[in-house]
Amino acid sequence: MHTLDLVAPTTAELVAAGLQLPVMEAFYTIQGEGRFTGHPAYFIRLGGCDVGCVWCDVKESWEAAKWPVLSIEKIVEEALANPGRLVVITGGEPLMYNLDPLTQLLKEKGFTTNIETSGAHPYSGDFDWVCFSPKKFKKPHPSIYQKADELKVVIYNKSDFAFAEEHARLVNPVCELRLQPEWSKAQKMTPEIIDYVKSRPNWKISLQTHKFMDIP
Numbered sequence: 001m002h003t004l005d006l007v008a009p010t011t012a013e014l015v016a017a018g019l020q021l022p023v024m025e026a027f028y029t030i031q032g033e034g035r036f037t038g039h040p041a042y043f044i045r046l047g048g049c050d051v052g053c054v055w056c057d058v059k060e061s062w063e064a065a066k067w068p069v070l071s072i073e074k075i076v077e078e079a080l081a082n083p084g085r086l087v088v089i090t091g092g093e094p095l096m097y098n099l100d101p102l103t104q105l106l107k108e109k110g111f112t113t114n115i116e117t118s119g120a121h122p123y124s125g126d127f128d129w130v131c132f133s134p135k136k137f138k139k140p141h142p143s144i145y146q147k148a149d150e151l152k153v154v155i156y157n158k159s160d161f162a163f164a165e166e167h168a169r170l171v172n173p174v175c176e177l178r179l180q181p182e183w184s185k186a187q188k189m190t191p192e193i194i195d196y197v198k199s200r201p202n203w204k205i206s207l208q209t210h211k212f213m214d215i216p
């Protein structure tokens, strides 16, 4: 008898191929940050992050195993139930996964694809807009620098301005530059960000406007 190797792939293999992904939550809301602030968008928040930002506002996302693993077909079917055709893939850190199959399917169905990423893992996927938010806690992978359409640096303390400039030197010259106050330090740091941007007009301010609107 022949040994058949037609065994069903395991969940781990399907996740590695990007055909199934752990989804913490998915919701239709208004993009609160960055270039597409104010645009209705469907957010797909993938579970899992190994960056460990001390001020992360979604720490519950970090442990991938906590979240259900869904097929990309199911993820896209749920996205299609909303009227908007802008999708934002976030996390967690979405580039921990191979995003080629998910973004290919989203594009086949007519979605515009945006990503929110720290860039800490190799780039994958077909994105119309890449928002790169580098972190001191884990060095970005070099593949992100030529892909970033927007550099969005969170300002938690004064040393983050120099960190922002270091990354501004590494991205493509057409990449849009934004500084975003860390939410808990916004009272203190927003006036400093205002002064910074007024004297260095190659930068713009990004605020987490969804938090002011009290929406997801």
Ligand SMILES: C[S@@+](CC[C@H](N)C(=O)[O-])C[C@H]1O[C@@H](n2cnc3c(N)ncnc32)[C@H](O)[C@@H]1O
Binding pocket: 049, 055, 056, 057, 058, 090, 091, 092, 093, 094, 116, 117, 118, 119, 132, 133, 152, 154, 180, 181, 182, 183, 184, 208
């Ligand atoms: C939660 S992260 C998920 C995507 C990816 N891991 C990243 O960090 O870009 C989404 C966005 O929120 C920003 N962010 C997270 N916590 C924040 C906070 N406390 N204040 C301001 N921005 C924050 C991140 O820098 C990122 O731009």
Ligand SMILES: Nc1nc2[nH]cc(C(=O)O)c2c(=O)[nH]1
Binding pocket: 029, 030, 031, 032, 033, 043, 090, 091, 116, 210, 215, 216
């Ligand atoms: N409304 C809204 N806009 C966002 N922009 C980026 C977010 C994220 O967590 O990636 C986010 C979010 O969580 N909610």
Ligand code: SF4
Binding pocket: 049, 050, 051, 052, 053, 056, 057, 058, 059, 061, 091, 092, 093, 118, 135
């Ligand atoms: S990289 Fe993003 S999800 Fe991960 S800890 Fe930092 S802010 Fe949170």
Ligand SMILES: [Mg+2]
Binding pocket: 057, 058
């Ligand atoms: Mg958020």
